[in-house]
Amino acid sequence: MQDTKSRKGLIAAAIAVVLVLGGGIGAAFATGILGSSGSDSSASSGPSESPSVKAAPVSITTTPGDGAVGVNPAVLPSVTATNAVINQVILKPQSGGDTVPGILAADKAVWTAGAPLAFNTKYRLEVVLTDTAGKETTRRQGFETVLPANEANAFMYPQNAASVGVGQPIDITFSEPVTNKDAVEQAIKITSTSGQTGAFFWLTDQHVRYRPETFWAANSAVTVDMQLFGVDFGNGMIGNFNETRTFNTHNTRLAVVDNYTKTMQVFMDGQLVRTFPVTLGEPTWPSPSGYQVVVSQHEKLPFRAESIGLKPGDPDYYEPFDASWASRLTNSGVFVHQALDGALGALGRINVSHGCVGMSAEGAKYFYDNFDAGDVVQVLNTEAGPVPIHDGYGDWNIPWDQYAGQQP
Incomplete structure (x- = not known):
């Protein structure tokens, strides 16, 4: 009996030792089955990975747009970035x-571009951007400016540094029809040292044309600033x-021609x-009246009847x-000139010219020696009306309120 009890005691003691020494194993096993209470951080798994940064969508808005044609070279190109910063812009032909x-x-x-472009040029635009995640990207576009067929020019008289008479209007001819007349007028600034201002009058x-209300002041300077680009x-x-x-205008020179005297x-x-x-135009060819302005001068100039519509056999x-x-004096053929020998007897008496x-x-x-372009001739008391504006420089025959009041 004693031996049996002793053996049972030894077995029990051995089991107890196993339970004491294996307590951690039992706890770990139990935890795996029942789940953790969360109070023991050592039981958790290894550290988790950080999520990657996602960039917002990047876009650019350009003026002009990609592929644009007929771009006005005076309109400065621009680039606007969304969800990115601009690192570099390269714009070149x-x-x-x-x-x-x-x-x-x-x-x-x-x-924004800091200088105007050139006409008739294809441009390449390259934009380097960095998005919100720090990633660099490049966008490329292209466009083309106005072609030669759509360029417009202008030609002005008087020439730069010219000296003219006080009756000389400013005369500008455009290479293309102008329908935006207000825009063109606003782009042409005209000033004078005399302080005179004037008005535009469109013939076509x-x-x-442009003139002040009265003749330009003598010995003054007139500046025409055409910013038409x-x-x-x-x-x-x-x-x-x-x-x-x-x-510049020189001194005032006026010739008054009176048909009565x-x-x-x-x-x-x-x-x-x-x-x-003098002798003026005969009744069938009366001299025009009103103000006339010297257009050009010639020491010798061929006169042909055909130039005024006559042909051999016509009475005149x-x-x-x-x-x-x-x-x-006019485009239609009115001049101050030396009369032919056969007409010298008519001077001061009768009219025999055309x-x-x-x-x-x-x-x-x-x-010829004392008058010049822009000087004024005033013709009085003839049977004909005044020179119209399109026939030479008949601008001064239009009343000022009508001249200045023309709607562009």
């Missing part, structure tokens, strides 16, 4: 050339230049200095001759 300079805003979200869609003339035509011109009185700065006998036809000391002011050799040469 596809065929090579200088990069167009630009200005990047402080927030690096907007870039391609031809405009990029101006939309209308119909897709774009101005292609900027130019500033200044011309058949004389020309010459006034210099308001003072009567000479009087000459005359044989060709070269006129001496000829000063043109509308011209015929003078003696002395008188015609005096006028």
